[in-house]
Amino acid sequence: MADINLSRITKSFGDYRAVNQVSLDIADGEFVALLGPSGCGKTTLLRLLAGFEEPDGGVISLGGQVVADPQSNIMVTPEMRNLGIVFQSYALWPHMSVARNVGYPLEVRGLGRAERDHKIKAALDTVALGPYADRSPTELSGGQRQRVALARCLVMEPRAVLLDEPLANLDVHLRETMQQAFLDFHRRTGATMIYVTHDQAEAMAMADRIAVMDKGHIRQMAAPETLYREPADLMVAGFVGAGAVLPISNVSITDDRTCSVRLGDTDVAARICPNFVRNRAAAHAGQAGICLRPEDVWVDDAGALRGSVEDCVYLGGRFRLSVRIGQDRDHVLPVYANRRARIGENVGLKVSDGWVFDRMQGEAA
Amino acid sequence: MQAVSRLRGFWPGMITARSNSNRSSDRLLYWLLVPVFVVSILPIVRLGFEGVMVGGVPSFDYFRDVLGNGSTWQATANSLYTAGLGTIISLLIGGSFAFLVALTDVRAKAALVFCFMIPMMIPPQITALSWVQLTGPSSALLNAFGIAPAMGSPQPLYSAEGIALLLGIQHASIVFLTLRANLRMLPREQIEAARLAGARGGRLWWQIILPLTSPGLIAGTAMAFVTALGNFGITAMLGIPANYATLPTLIYQKLAGFGPSVLGEVSVLAMLIGAIAICGVALHHRLLSKRDYRLMGMVGRPLDIRLGARRPMIEGILWTVLVAILVVPLLALIATSLVPAFGVKLNFDNYSFAAFREVLFVQPSTARAFQNSFMLSVGAAVTLVLVCLPLAYVMVRRPSRLTKLINLLVEVPYALPGVVLAIACILLFIRIPLLDVSLYGTLGIIFIAYLARFLVIALRPVMNSFSQLDPALEEAAQACGAGLGRRLRDILLPLAAPSAAAGALLVFLTAFNELTVSALLWASGNETLGVLIFNLDDSGDTVLASAVAVMVVLVVIALMSCFQLASRRLPKGVVPWQT
Numbered sequence: 001m002a003d004i005n006l007s008r009i010t011k012s013f014g015d016y017r018a019v020n021q022v023s024l025d026i027a028d029g030e031f032v033a034l035l036g037p038s039g040c041g042k043t044t045l046l047r048l049l050a051g052f053e054e055p056d057g058g059v060i061s062l063g064g065q066v067v068a069d070p071q072s073n074i075m076v077t078p079e080m081r082n083l084g085i086v087f088q089s090y091a092l093w094p095h096m097s098v099a100r101n102v103g104y105p106l107e108v109r110g111l112g113r114a115e116r117d118h119k120i121k122a123a124l125d126t127v128a129l130g131p132y133a134d135r136s137p138t139e140l141s142g143g144q145r146q147r148v149a150l151a152r153c154l155v156m157e158p159r160a161v162l163l164d165e166p167l168a169n170l171d172v173h174l175r176e177t178m179q180q181a182f183l184d185f186h187r188r189t190g191a192t193m194i195y196v197t198h199d200q201a202e203a204m205a206m207a208d209r210i211a212v213m214d215k216g217h218i219r220q221m222a223a224p225e226t227l228y229r230e231p232a233d234l235m236v237a238g239f240v241g242a243g244a245v246l247p248i249s250n251v252s253i254t255d256d257r258t259c260s261v262r263l264g265d266t267d268v269a270a271r272i273c274p275n276f277v278r279n280r281a282a283a284h285a286g287q288a289g290i291c292l293r294p295e296d297v298w299v300d301d302a303g304a305l306r307g308s309v310e311d312c313v314y315l316g317g318r319f320r321l322s323v324r325i326g327q328d329r330d331h332v333l334p335v336y337a338n339r340r341a342r343i344g345e346n347v348g349l350k351v352s353d354g355w356v357f358d359r360m361q362g363e364a365a
Numbered sequence: 366m367q368a369v370s371r372l373r374g375f376w377p378g379m380i381t382a383r384s385n386s387n388r389s390s391d392r393l394l395y396w397l398l399v400p401v402f403v404v405s406i407l408p409i410v411r412l413g414f415e416g417v418m419v420g421g422v423p424s425f426d427y428f429r430d431v432l433g434n435g436s437t438w439q440a441t442a443n444s445l446y447t448a449g450l451g452t453i454i455s456l457l458i459g460g461s462f463a464f465l466v467a468l469t470d471v472r473a474k475a476a477l478v479f480c481f482m483i484p485m486m487i488p489p490q491i492t493a494l495s496w497v498q499l500t501g502p503s504s505a506l507l508n509a510f511g512i513a514p515a516m517g518s519p520q521p522l523y524s525a526e527g528i529a530l531l532l533g534i535q536h537a538s539i540v541f542l543t544l545r546a547n548l549r550m551l552p553r554e555q556i557e558a559a560r561l562a563g564a565r566g567g568r569l570w571w572q573i574i575l576p577l578t579s580p581g582l583i584a585g586t587a588m589a590f591v592t593a594l595g596n597f598g599i600t601a602m603l604g605i606p607a608n609y610a611t612l613p614t615l616i617y618q619k620l621a622g623f624g625p626s627v628l629g630e631v632s633v634l635a636m637l638i639g640a641i642a643i644c645g646v647a648l649h650h651r652l653l654s655k656r657d658y659r660l661m662g663m664v665g666r667p668l669d670i671r672l673g674a675r676r677p678m679i680e681g682i683l684w685t686v687l688v689a690i691l692v693v694p695l696l697a698l699i700a701t702s703l704v705p706a707f708g709v710k711l712n713f714d715n716y717s718f719a720a721f722r723e724v725l726f727v728q729p730s731t732a733r734a735f736q737n738s739f740m741l742s743v744g745a746a747v748t749l750v751l752v753c754l755p756l757a758y759v760m761v762r763r764p765s766r767l768t769k770l771i772n773l774l775v776e777v778p779y780a781l782p783g784v785v786l787a788i789a790c791i792l793l794f795i796r797i798p799l800l801d802v803s804l805y806g807t808l809g810i811i812f813i814a815y816l817a818r819f820l821v822i823a824l825r826p827v828m829n830s831f832s833q834l835d836p837a838l839e840e841a842a843q844a845c846g847a848g849l850g851r852r853l854r855d856i857l858l859p860l861a862a863p864s865a866a867a868g869a870l871l872v873f874l875t876a877f878n879e880l881t882v883s884a885l886l887w888a889s890g891n892e893t894l895g896v897l898i899f900n901l902d903d904s905g906d907t908v909l910a911s912a913v914a915v916m917v918v919l920v921v922i923a924l925m926s927c928f929q930l931a932s933r934r935l936p937k938g939v940v941p942w943q944t
Binding site for chain 1: 835837838840841842843844845846847848851855856859860
């Protein structure tokens with residue numbers, strides 16, 4: 001196991017910059033998710049790390065060893081990097097048994113039969129597939145196949161395990177079970193894991209830290225709760241978690257961490273991004289926004305913020321309303337409520353918390 | 366048979382692959398492209414030079430001589446007439462079969478398709494031989510029933526229309542295959558939408574189904590035409606007795622009569638027929654480029670139009686046609702091979718296997734031909750598969766401008782009529798530059814011509830299988846630490862093996878029956894099976910020719926059955942008649 005460092009990595013396909021000046025440091029044993037919409041460059045980043053793609057610029061090092069640096073003409077091939085990969089399509093070889101699939105890395109390394117069998121058995125037991133050793137991969141279910149792929153990674157004692165949307169081909173029920181399997185695997189082995197996904201719930205459930213990617217850049221890298229509570233910019237705020245971002249113009253900063261924001265006819269207390277405090281000018285340039293999560297907004301007839309209900313969905317236990325607010329009625333807030341509301345009904349809202357930030361532009365800093 | 370792969374060649378761009386960063390160990394693979402270039406492309410380039418060089422000096426004398434000769438234009442007109450009429454017949458038979466089999470609920474579709482493909486897999490010279498044995502006054506089959514035309518009455522197939530009829534039957538499967546592939550892509554929803562809009566019966570066919578399938582119809586027509594144009598077996602067996610020359614037979618007769626001295630002249634003729642073939646293909650591409658009917662919707666749920674009460678009748682018609690074009694001529698062939706002596710009336714008491722014994726064990730030339738054809742086809746199949754495995758890997762997994770060019774160029778020796786390739790090979794190998802060795806008149810020249818012509822047959826199934834293979838399978842092995850050689854051996858070869866075997870079998874089947882190329886390249890002592898049947902018939906040994914033909918047909922049907930049985934284990938698109 002080892003640290004992984006990426007420094008100013010760039011990769012283009014023709015005119016298209018799939019990965020643009022990305023720097024990333026991953027500590028030994030960390031579980032990191034690369035999260036982003038399709039086409040954001042997350043899979044390319046993973047393939048650069050694995051060595052299937054060669055970067056146009058930047059340096060990749062694994063445990064202090066430089067494995068890719070086009071400027072110094074260094075490019076270590078994937079077979080020499082000792083990284084385990086779990087593919088979306090499982091990539092099990094249909095002409096080999098489960099045991100031989102798992103043991104292939106050892107076969108390539110020239111290990112003796114007895115030692116190989118011992119390690120294969122241990123790896124299969126880790127993923128609870130011991131009795132399936134002699135089956136053909138085609139006889140297994142999707143979840144079992146993915147666990148075989150995981151065992152194949154495990155057996156080679158890789159520096160890190162890379163997972164490329166490993167749950168995308170599984171049905172919803174199986175996904176949860178497999179999430180648990182990945183987490184157990186991570187806890188038991190302490191392996192560094194880098195997990196590519198477009199599903200924010202998946203990333204938040206498993207990762208220690210999440211790197212949110214968009215258009216080839218990393219927009220924010222932080223722990224899941226930080227991403228959710230304190231998104232760095234508009235893209236992250238919109239992509240991670242439900243909620244709404246409203247542009248605001250009037251911010252009175254109370255101290256380093258809190259502020260008061262004018263929303264409709266009422267003042268709302270909110271947390272504020274430290275960047276914003278340092279860079280007050282943005283507030284006046286119309287660059288500020290407030291991110292409101294549905295659990296921070298409550299229907300309260302006494303609430304000064306008024307709006308009309310546009311939609312009402314029962315979620316089981318509570319309702320989610322879409323409430324149109326603002327002078328021009330040009331913003332819609334998702335709000336949780338305990339009772340059903342009529343479409344068109346006028347309701348009052350009370351805002352208990354919010355997050356004010358200053359990066360409302362689409363471009364990354 | 367030729368047409369099967371030609372058919373695939375018309376869709377060269379269907380391979381998707383993720384490009385991989387080049388690594389130095391891979392660059393060795395590119396050296397493979399060199400022999401491919403030498404065998405596939407160089408002869409054709411050499412042919413291009415021949416027509417414009419007389420004695421090493423640039424000159425258009427050959428062109429003037431050949432194009433000024435009336436027989437050239439007569440043969441061209443004959444070629445166009447027979448190929449054109451034959452294509453119309455193919456279109457009628459193959460088209461109606463395709464529509465009925467692909468769109469309606471007729472039963473036993475697999476059996477129908479299999480039987481309908483047999484005429485295409487049987488070599489044309491055998492088709493011609495069996496039909497001649499069926500019609501005409503000396504037919505053993507008709508005589509056995511006492512219904513043969515009176516002695517001395519003309520053989521009706523020795524005519525332009527006879528040639529066209531057999532060309533039409535031989536190539537009906539080409540139209541059938543392309544059209545059926547097209548029809549299977551036709552999503553049920555589009556037809557259902559038209560029916561909901563109120564279209565019924567004839568209107569549905571005329572306004573929806575036919576326009577949607579026009580790309581398949583056009584492609585099938587073009588392929589049938591180009592194949593018919595290059596056909597030598599039928600035009601020679603029927604045309605030469607009738608003194609009716611087409612371009613391939615004219616080339617054959619000139620070369621057979623005068624030897625290499627007329628090479629310049631026949632090169633121009635070969636270029637002429639090549640040019641007509643290219644025009645056919647170009648026209649087809651032009652027509653197709655104007656219709657871009659991307660078919661949306663779920664593929665794989667083909668239409669099943671209910672025929673209702675008419676189903677037994679339609680099934681009856683389909684099987685009757687099959688019996689007429691396949692079973693009856695083969696029965697005639699078998700009858701002829703069993704007569705004790707030519708002209709004797711066959712019955713259950715006097716049939717004899719003497720002809721089989723004669724060709725298998727007595728005549729040295731026939732045994733030799735079996736041996737030659739066997740060696741040539743096995744050799745070609747093995748060599749081509751060994752070349753094609755790494756070649757297909759490079760072309761699918763490391764695509765570049767160069768591999769895309771090669772992808773088009775390997776089609777050329779196969780898409781052009783066989784006589785063109787044969788002439789080109791003679792020109793290049795009659796005296797190999799630098800080595801000063803001549804391959805002319807040896808088995809070697811036939812072998813090289815086979816390699817060039819059938820490369821694409823072996824290549825496509827393997828490419829198909831590599832491109833259907835998830836790249837992650839190889840990348841997973843790479844991540845496990847396996848280098849290129851190891852990945853090829855452990856992962857790629859085992860997974861591509863079924864397709865490679867299928868490719869090898871197809872090459873074997875095609876080469877075993879080949880006539881057009883070897884008819885121009887053979888010399889005494891190295892005749893092939895195709896040439897043998899042709900020569901035996903030519904010299905009047907019709908019974909012996911029929912016996913050889915019966916054995917060849919048995920081999921063809923046996924090999925096709927192997928394919929049919931193995932088809933479930935093969936990747937999609939490898940077995941020609943299963944899409």
